[in-house]
Amino acid sequence: MxxxxxxxxxxxxxxxxxxxxxxxxxxxxxxxxxxGPGLFGIAGADAGAPVQAQVTKPAECSAADPVESVKFTLGGKPREGTLNGCGHAMNERVEVGVPVDAADSGTISVTAADTSAGSQGxxxxxxxxxxxxxxxxxxxxxxxxxxxxxxxxxxx
Structure with a gap:
């Protein structure tokens, strides 16, 4: 067979x-x-408009949850904000991202402009x-x- x-x-x-x-x-x-990029979980949240800010109260990196105070100009008005970060010197200029929906008054929580989620191209x-x-x-x-x-x- x-x-x-x-x-x-x-x-x-x-x-x-x-x-x-x-x-x-x-x-x-x-x-x-x-x-698109959302499939891979890398769609970046909008960090807002990048603005030049000046550190008014630096924070030590050895502190738990360091927060620095910054001042900047938004819409022609001087504003104050808090930046989750450390290691900057007094009066040092840093670029921060201001949220698009920031309140018209009060302290604004800002982020470092180049460290927002999804900035790794x-x-x-x-x-x-x-x-x-x-x-x-x-x-x-x-x-x-x-x-x-x-x-x-x-x-x-």
């Missing part, structure tokens, strides 16, 4: 074995690209490259499993 030859496949079958995983990988990458492209690599690896694994199944059937 002659066993059927499971290793001979038509060119259409071979293209389908490679094409379907490749198309699925391309679809995943395109959908991730369209979803390389995270998005690196995440997309890793996603492409994962799709490619998964497609190649599927191809090898499908290709290898014919050879395993001959061994049994």
């Amino acid at each position: 002659k066993l059927p030859d499971v290793t001979s496949k038509t060119s259409v079958q071979r293209w389908l074995q490679v094409g379907i995983p490749a198309a699925a990988g391309v679809l995943v990458v395109v959908l991730a690209w369209l979803a 390389a995270r998005g492209p690196i995440a997309l490259v890793l996603l492409v690599f994962a799709c490619f690896s998964g497609g190649m694994y599927a191809f090898l499993v499908i290709r290898g199944s014919g050879k395993l059937a001959l061994l049994h």
